[in-house]
Amino acid sequence: MEQFKFRLGVHPINWVGEDVKEHGEHTAFETIVDEIQALGLTGTEMGRKYPNDRDVLKKELAARNIQLVSQWKSVLFSDRSWHGQELEAYRKHVQFLNDMGSKVISTAEVGGSLHFDPRRTPNEKEVLRLDEDGWSALADGLNAAGRIAQEYDMKLTYHHHGGTVVEQPEEIDRLMELTDPSLVYLLFDTGHAYYGGTDPLALLRKHYDRIAYIHLKDVRQDVLNLARAEAWDFVTCIRGGVFTLPGDGCIDFGPIISELVQRGYDGWALLEGEQDPGKHNPFLYAQNALKYIGSLQFSDLRKGQ
Numbered sequence: 001m002e003q004f005k006f007r008l009g010v011h012p013i014n015w016v017g018e019d020v021k022e023h024g025e026h027t028a029f030e031t032i033v034d035e036i037q038a039l040g041l042t043g044t045e046m047g048r049k050y051p052n053d054r055d056v057l058k059k060e061l062a063a064r065n066i067q068l069v070s071q072w073k074s075v076l077f078s079d080r081s082w083h084g085q086e087l088e089a090y091r092k093h094v095q096f097l098n099d100m101g102s103k104v105i106s107t108a109e110v111g112g113s114l115h116f117d118p119r120r121t122p123n124e125k126e127v128l129r130l131d132e133d134g135w136s137a138l139a140d141g142l143n144a145a146g147r148i149a150q151e152y153d154m155k156l157t158y159h160h161h162g163g164t165v166v167e168q169p170e171e172i173d174r175l176m177e178l179t180d181p182s183l184v185y186l187l188f189d190t191g192h193a194y195y196g197g198t199d200p201l202a203l204l205r206k207h208y209d210r211i212a213y214i215h216l217k218d219v220r221q222d223v224l225n226l227a228r229a230e231a232w233d234f235v236t237c238i239r240g241g242v243f244t245l246p247g248d249g250c251i252d253f254g255p256i257i258s259e260l261v262q263r264g265y266d267g268w269a270l271l272e273g274e275q276d277p278g279k280h281n282p283f284l285y286a287q288n289a290l291k292y293i294g295s296l297q298f299s300d301l302r303k304g305q
Contacts, residue, residue, distance in 0.1 A: 005265065007042070008271065009269070010044065010272075011215065011274075012044055013045075015032045015035070017274070019234075020235060024282075029051065035286075036066055037066065042067055043066065054100070068101065069103075069213075070102050070106045070157070073106065074110045076109070078138040079111055079137065103154055104155050107156050108161050109138055109142075111134065113127055113164045127163060136178075138175075139179050143179055143180050146180065146183025155185045157185045157212045159187040163235070167196040172198065172203065185213070186213075189272075190253070194250075213268055216246050218246050218250070220244055224237075244285070245273040247288055248289070273286075
């Protein structure tokens with residue numbers, strides 16, 4: 001869209017689930033990238049149906065004028081005993097993304113999470129919040145990983161995320177306070193902000209100087225209310241359809257887009273719904289989201305002239 005400086009892309013998780021494997025399980029890679037191209041978008045993240053062969057992936061994306069913007073990287077830095085192996089794996093991840101022309105690394109701590117922490121057992125029911133030692137270890141690990149990213153002229157962008165230990169507003173604030181601003185940036189996710197109890201616009205304004213990457217995601221308030229009432233865990237929320245694309249949920253994106261335009265944000269912003277593609281057609285939802293965002297932005301710009 002020509003109304004603003006930032007670049008719009010779309011996440012493959014709209015077609016194929018990452019946390020809920022049955023969502024889009026039979027969708028082919030070619031379907032995803034063909035539809036991204038048909039939407040007129042030029043940015044995507046790595047998805048589990050994407051080719052593992054680097055040369056093949058480059059060829060397929062280049063043929064459609066699509067840039068690989070990033071790829072999620074789970075880390076377990078809150079436990080210092082994991083730092084060595086985690087940093088080694090992080091470097092390999094960075095090298096792959098650097099070779100693909102990416103500039104940001106979507107990074108999230110999985111320690112304490114029910115669904116992502118390899119040390120947890122299936123019978124556990126609560127996310128284990130970090131203690132003082134955990135916070136210190138997490139900050140040190142992220143700063144070290146941020147230095148690796150910096151070696152390749154890339155940025156570690158921390159993804160605050162539902163069902164993890166950096167989810168709630170005070171946890172996001174603390175992470176920003178404990179980490180080096182020159183090494184650790186923020187992946188601002190509107191949907192996960194709202195899900196975690198944060199006003200997305202307030203978060204954007206408070207930490208704008210740290211934001212280097214954005215996911216534009218909406219939330220269905222009625223589903224979130226039910227999830228809270230019935231104490232659903234995060235993956236149950238995904239299955240229940242708590243998230244959707246902008247314009248289909250309760251978040252007002254007008255002030256958010258306006259804020260990004262006024263501040264001159266020129267990085268990537270990816271549309272992300274993370275819902276069952278069998279019930280919610282990814283292409284049509286993305287089309288509607290583009291129309292919604294475009295109309296908001298056009299209106300806001302005219303008001304400012």
